Amino acid sequence: MRAARYYDRKDIRIEEIEEPTLKPGHVAIDVAWCGICGTDLHEYLEGPIFIPAHGHPHPISGESAPVTLGHEFSGTVTEVAEDVTDLAPGQKVVVEPYIIREDVEARPGVDYQLSKDMNFIGLGGRGGGLSEKIVVERRWVHPIADHVALDHAALIEPLAVGHHAFVRSGAKTGDIAIVGGAGPIGLLTAAVLKAEGLTVFISELSEARKAKARETGVADEVFDPREVDVAEEVRRRTDGRGADVGFECSSVPVVLDMLLDAVRPAGVIVNVSIWGHKPEVDMPKLVLKEIALVGTIGYSNDHQRVIKLVEEGKIDLGPFITGRIGLDGLVSEGFEQLITNNEAHVKIIVDPRA
Numbered sequence: 001m002r003a004a005r006y007y008d009r010k011d012i013r014i015e016e017i018e019e020p021t022l023k024p025g026h027v028a029i030d031v032a033w034c035g036i037c038g039t040d041l042h043e044y045l046e047g048p049i050f051i052p053a054h055g056h057p058h059p060i061s062g063e064s065a066p067v068t069l070g071h072e073f074s075g076t077v078t079e080v081a082e083d084v085t086d087l088a089p090g091q092k093v094v095v096e097p098y099i100i101r102e103d104v105e106a107r108p109g110v111d112y113q114l115s116k117d118m119n120f121i122g123l124g125g126r127g128g129g130l131s132e133k134i135v136v137e138r139r140w141v142h143p144i145a146d147h148v149a150l151d152h153a154a155l156i157e158p159l160a161v162g163h164h165a166f167v168r169s170g171a172k173t174g175d176i177a178i179v180g181g182a183g184p185i186g187l188l189t190a191a192v193l194k195a196e197g198l199t200v201f202i203s204e205l206s207e208a209r210k211a212k213a214r215e216t217g218v219a220d221e222v223f224d225p226r227e228v229d230v231a232e233e234v235r236r237r238t239d240g241r242g243a244d245v246g247f248e249c250s251s252v253p254v255v256l257d258m259l260l261d262a263v264r265p266a267g268v269i270v271n272v273s274i275w276g277h278k279p280e281v282d283m284p285k286l287v288l289k290e291i292a293l294v295g296t297i298g299y300s301n302d303h304q305r306v307i308k309l310v311e312e313g314k315i316d317l318g319p320f321i322t323g324r325i326g327l328d329g330l331v332s333e334g335f336e337q338l339i340t341n342n343e344a345h346v347k348i349i350v351d352p353r354a
């Protein structure tokens with residue numbers, strides 16, 4: 001079968017590799033669509049980061065580069081191991097792409113995303129969504145209803161990132177949120193917030209992304225920080241109080257600073273960004289307002305909820321797909337587009353069979 005393999009920085013090859021074989025407790029999936037994530041771009045430009053460098057095997061997967069890429073994917077079950085009794089061939093699924101130790105349980109109440117040596121399928125080994133087929137441990141395979149389109153379903157993984165950020169914020173229906181940065185993560189976080197009944201403000205620079213935030217209705221209002229003082233606008237709409245929660249989705253220090261001004265006293269800021277550099281944080285602002293600044297990584301028992309939101313039509317993922325390509329175009333039409341023409345895109349998805 002064909003697969004996109006990461007060898008090293010700027011060295012991704014489309015190759016013919018062996019098909020994975022089914023093992024006890026596992027499920028074989030034909031991949032339908034796989035999204036390209038900002039993390040994949042970081043690996044391409046600056047990596048290996050999550051990817052174990054050649055000769056340095058990951059402690060759980062035992063693999064190192066070259067590895068198959070792709071962690072945002074959907075597909076159809078083709079075969080299940082004898083001991084898997086609750087899934088059958090033909091079932092549409094998405095994968096929660098974790099590589100986590102076998103003795104760590106993945107159930108409500110367990111922060112398995114924080115377990116030692118956690119990594120991701122499609123980065124740390126165990127195949128990836130940028131290949132025709134994959135075999136995945138049953139516990140990471142989530143069934144989705146037949147009426148959910150498989151191209152839309154490829155965005156359930158980043159949507160779960162947004163949902164976990166929402167959970168970490170402690171926000172509830174009726175609260176007011178300000179999201180800084182409307183890339184794929186900011187937009188999908190906003191989609192979750194809107195679906196959960198919050199009022200959502202977005203700050204963004206790119207015209208295309210501002211338009212996307214407005215068209216999709218994930219934001220009640222969109223501000224451009226070059227035109228207005230965003231924190232001031234948020235306070236004006238909240239009787240001077242400020243937003244209950246803020247989400248940093250840009251990895252830009254001025255956005256974090258804006259959030260410190262835009263949230264209310266005792267408000268919460270969730271930092272979703274994975275920073276390439278250490279930002280300066282205006283601690284006096286944080287202290288004097290008793291702001292809680294919290295982190296969020298991946299997802300943990302979030303897939304069930306976001307799948308339900310998508311199945312019930314409360315979130316429409318279609319408008320966030322801005323490109324569809326085949327595996328051969330991965331670097332030229334996918335990675336390079338997202339690197340040089342990022343603001344014209346939200347999600348580019350790949351059909352590994354095309």
Ligand SMILES: NC(=O)c1ccc[n+]([C@@H]2O[C@H](COP(=O)([O-])OP(=O)(O)OC[C@H]3O[C@@H](n4cnc5c(N)ncnc54)[C@H](O)[C@@H]3O)[C@@H](O)[C@H]2O)c1
Nearest residue numbers: 038181182183184185203204205250272273274296297298
């Ligand atoms: N915590 C997690 O588990 C997790 C998972 C996936 C991605 N991430 C991280 O989330 C972050 C966002 O990812 P993405 O793919 O959406 O990135 P992105 O770069 O596509 O989006 C960032 C957006 O911020 C906007 N922006 C830049 N400067 C701004 C400013 N001054 N004011 C307002 N907006 C501004 C940009 O125009 C862009 O649209 C990244 O750091 C990524 O690594 C975190």
Ligand SMILES: [Zn+2]
Nearest residue numbers: 037038039071
């Ligand atoms: Zn990702």
